[in-house]
Amino acid sequence: MERLRKQKNVIRTRRLVQSTNVPTELEYRCSMTNFQINVRVDRAILSHRLALGPTVFPIHIRIGSNSFPDANWDDFGLVILAWWLEVAVPFVNGFTKSAVLRFMDGPFELRMASHGNGECSLAGIIRHDPEVEAFRDIALTKDVLEAIVRASIEALAAHQSAGCRSQDYDALKALVDGRQ
Numbered sequence: 001m002e003r004l005r006k007q008k009n010v011i012r013t014r015r016l017v018q019s020t021n022v023p024t025e026l027e028y029r030c031s032m033t034n035f036q037i038n039v040r041v042d043r044a045i046l047s048h049r050l051a052l053g054p055t056v057f058p059i060h061i062r063i064g065s066n067s068f069p070d071a072n073w074d075d076f077g078l079v080i081l082a083w084w085l086e087v088a089v090p091f092v093n094g095f096t097k098s099a100v101l102r103f104m105d106g107p108f109e110l111r112m113a114s115h116g117n118g119e120c121s122l123a124g125i126i127r128h129d130p131e132v133e134a135f136r137d138i139a140l141t142k143d144v145l146e147a148i149v150r151a152s153i154e155a156l157a158a159h160q161s162a163g164c165r166s167q168d169y170d171a172l173k174a175l176v177d178g179r180q
Helices: 002-019 043-052 077-092 141-161 167-179
Strands: 035-039 057-063 066-068 098-102 108-114 119-126 132-140
Touching: 035 141, 057 077, 057 119, 057 132, 057 141, 066 132, 077 098, 077 141, 077 167, 108 141, 119 141, 132 141, 141 167
Parallel strands: none
Antiparallel strands: 035 057, 057 066, 098 108, 108 119, 119 132
16 A cells, blocks of 8 residues: 555656646746635545545645646645644744645645745745756735635535544644634
8 A cells, every 4th residue: 555655656746747847947926826725525435534544635735827736636634734734823923934835645845935025935846856846936925824724624614514523633623723
């Protein structure tokens, strides 16, 4: 099973690198596009997956026309949304100048650097040797946090309606409840 998971990651990584226009000289767009986190939680299969361990569902970051890591990416959604909230709150509140939103399943992360004026630069990184920057953009820092909270609430609601509770659910719910 672990070997199959690693093979899947390699295939996805290659597909992303091949499908992404990675310019030799990076074009820095000041688009202030909407920052979104898209989740698709199928309530019908949640209880089955929960019995196997932490739930995996489609989740990706969408910035303008970029879906990162991939529009069909599956990951441990509750776990990474909790990670993202833990680093995004201090970042948005100005306690840190940078933050990294990591995906659990694969070598992908979104690096954020504050501009100090309510804006931040975003870089989609594929951690290889050497690293590949898939895209770069700018967003409002508050939009980043709002997107994480919105995706978290959506994922929690789907789990709750399916009657699926877990330690991951409880941890994310505590973080979201602390924000409201």
